[in-house]
Amino acid sequence: MGTFLITGATGGIGRAVAEQLRQRGHDLILTGRSPERLATLTKALGTGAHASTQVIIHNGDPGAVRTATPQRGAIQTIALDLTEPRRLEAALAETTMPGRLDGVVHSAGMVDLGPVAEQDADHWIDQLMVNLVSAAELTRILLPALRAAQGQVVFVNSTAGLQANKNWSAYAASKFGLRALADSLRAEETAVRVTTVYPGRTATEMQQKVRAQEGQPYDAADFADPRSVARGVLAALEMPRDAVVSDITVRPN
Incomplete structure (x- = not known):
């Protein structure tokens, strides 16, 4: 089993990734802004559907499939304020x-929409x-541990990272x-796999x-389920070492 750090772990996609990695028995380092929400998530991951379950293991060879029941991995939580990147190294x-880190999943994010004419410097700075x-700063800090494990970095981006629309300038730029x-x-870290x-x-x-x-209006049924996005993340993380999923787009059906 591996060790994975997830930012924004208490959010929708981050939590779904944490749940699916937990089901596979991995050790988790969960980060978020609220210690209370992190504690609630840790408690939830220790019970019910997130207890040990059977997983399929192919060890890089799809023809050599076996099943195993993993032990529950350890869960560590770290409260981090991502609006203050200069303080992250001291906090860690x-x-x-x-x-060693087998993977880092960057799923934290914030959004504040508005036209360019009304987005002042604070709106831009906070989102950037x-x-x-x-x-970038967390990746820099964690690179030695990622290199040691030949790990993987997953950036949970957005389709706004492919096309900027009206009122989305600051978020899309980030x-x-x-x-x-x-x-x-x-391109720089050839021993570390990178997925967006x-x-x-x-x-x-x-x-x-x-x-x-x-x-x-908001209706959850109109949008993709965070668990579906998390499955895309897990598919990239579980790709055999001879390949990398460099980019994947997951849209609501």
Whole structure:
């Protein structure tokens, strides 16, 4: 089993990824802004459907399939404020971090819509710090552990990172930047696999905020389930070592 760090673990996609990795018996390092929400998530992951279950293991050879019942992995939580990327290294230094990381999933994010004419510097700075700069800084800090395990970095981006639309300038710019970060990292760190996931509209708290800002009703049934996006993330993480899923787009049907 491996060790995976997830940012934004209490959010919709981050939580779904944590649940699916937990079901496979991996050790988890869960980060989020609220210690209370992290504690609630940790408790939920220790019970019910997230207890040990059977998983399929192919060890890089699809013809050599076996099943196993994993032991529950350890769960560590770290409260991090991604609006302050300069403080992340000190915050992590206060915790016991593993020397090896099999994966880092960057799923934290924030959005604040508005036209360019009304988006002041604070709107731009907040979204760039959380969505881009903190992801870059955490990746830099964690690279030695990722290199040691020949691990994988997954950036949960957005279809806004592929096309910018009206009122989405600051958010889309942060996601375009995240795409560039992933592409550069992939070229630089040949021993570390890098994946960008581009979810379309997904049924999360963030989407509820977006719909409110758009003045539109929110119905979860209109959007992709976070668990479906998480399955895309897991598919990339579980790809045999002879290949990498570099980019994947998951849209609501």
